[in-house]
Amino acid sequence: MILEFLISAVGLGALYALLTIGVALLFGVLGLMNFAYGEIILAGAFAMYLFRDQPWLVALLMAIVFAVVVALLSERLAFHPLRNADPVTLMIASFAVSLAIQSLARMTVLPRTRGVAPEDFLAHRVDLLGADVSVLDLLTLALCGTMLVAVAWMMGRTSLGIQLRAAAEDFQMASSLGVRANLVIPSAFVTVGVLAAVGSAVLVARQGAVSADMGLQPMLIGVVGAVLGGMSSLKGAALGGFLLGAATALLESLLPTDLIAFRDAFLFSALIAVLVVRPQGLLSGAKVRVS
């Protein structure tokens, strides 16, 4: 019982951490609080719907392709011309991008909610150390955990990761030391696309449906997690997302039923409180570092 709860809470935490990193990465590199992140997830989710009859791994690959393409297109068409704009302008622009992609989806392929039948293998339950665990929870945990490790490796060990971190720390300094903006910014968007695609695969499997406005909730989770953890530190953001996920799982099993509907209100009040009291985030020290 405890193990079941732990696996589902840690899985949700890992998923939220994944969503949070997608928001925090772009914020670090560009100062962009990306409200269109939900629509990148939507692109991945749509691919999961389109290729629902193919093997699951093929669908996942296509989700990555779709999400990366949408992420890159949004960079090229909207955020590239605004590269020197201030964060609030960027935030308003991402609002517009989000609405544009959502209406495009509504116009063409997703006028209403589409069901995606759950994969057979996800519905199984297995016996793990005496606990009865669903494969879906295990998959959430495994997939998101793998992605987190991969991102940590990329950020820490590869040249691109070091350039990304440098750009997130001080963009002007990094570019005068030879970090090329035209390489770093698109690759940040590609990374975000991959993260969003994996997130979307998990979300579709959990929700069993795809709709044009499905991106709002995961995007808000990313924003809240990033603010809680400290927006300019990827580690802090990931930890913030993880704690948010674990806390959500905990709240859902502990809150009295008639208060569960107000979960978001509690969550966003906490967000405002953190912004007012500790704008650098709960988890980062006074000295903000990105690593």
Place this chain on the structure above:
Amino acid sequence: MKKLGSVTGVLQTPVLLIALVLLAALVGVGGDVTVARVATLAIVSVVFVTGLSIFSGSSGVMSFGHVAFMAVGAYTTAYLTIPVNLKAALFTNLPGWLSWLVDAHASFLVALLVSGVAAAVLGVVTSPIVARLSGLQSGIATLALLLIVYNVLNSWTDVTRGSSSMIGIPRNTTIWLAFAVAAGSIAAAWAYRRSRSGLQLQASREDYWAAQASGIAVGRHRALSWILSAFVCGLAGSLYAGYLTSFNVNSFFLTATFAFIVMIVLGGYLSLSGAVIGALVVSGLQELLRRLQDGQFTGGSALPAGVADLILAAVLLLTLIKAPLGLMGVRELVLPRRRRRAAPDDDATEAVTPAAEAPTQAARGA
């Protein structure tokens, strides 16, 4: 004579803006039912965006949460004007401490004022947030405020009817009442801008630290303008409810927020004229787009739903890229000059403009 010139110089912007709104009202009165509806809602939008401009225009801090004040105004008007017997049928599960809501009733004008006050009370409660935050943090916090209010309105089914529509509000908003409120809001917004507090807030918009160092209590002035703008947005919500006679909680969420942001950004969020012109232009544009989507320009074949939103989003993006300060920038609407050289004290706003523009641009670049 000189004194008189100075007074007309100061007053010409609000008078011109009110005349513009009057023009919209006359178009509405002269047109058919649809035109009247569009004109009335456009004037309600003017009230709202003027309210938003009282805060954002002077402080330079963008707010994504003002629709929450509009929602509070609309719900207050609903509680106060829906006939008592209908209310008893609509709200059967009111918790005990709110049961007085069923018997509460007021005339529309009183309800209008109470709606503004209710929104202002929410403004007072939330003012410490905006007093302390700037820039992006303020943007996120105000958005969180909207999400909280939406969540509560949507989930507190016993009191707010949740996602079911609020129905049965008598239609009390006439186009002339809307015009009167709009004129009052424009006058109030202008008066605030020219007031000591408004000028100090505008100074903090141009250079936050310099203003702080000059002894301006930026937080206090932000809070004051926030509360005033909440009041005006509450009035807008009340007019909205009193015109449409029924509304849904989803009317006060991201779609509405987005539409108002398009208005204020397209017009130019630093200028009151920009806010008013943006509200009128975008309201007209939205109606055109609605007709386009219904197929009135494409030979009757309706376009897929979403075209209007897509074009609106494209307009906003284009504005942000090509003219980030909007149509008006930091200028205000004034009559074209007949004299070649203006008297020095003719128009203080004009004198401020060139100086004000430079730091704003510089701040954007940084």
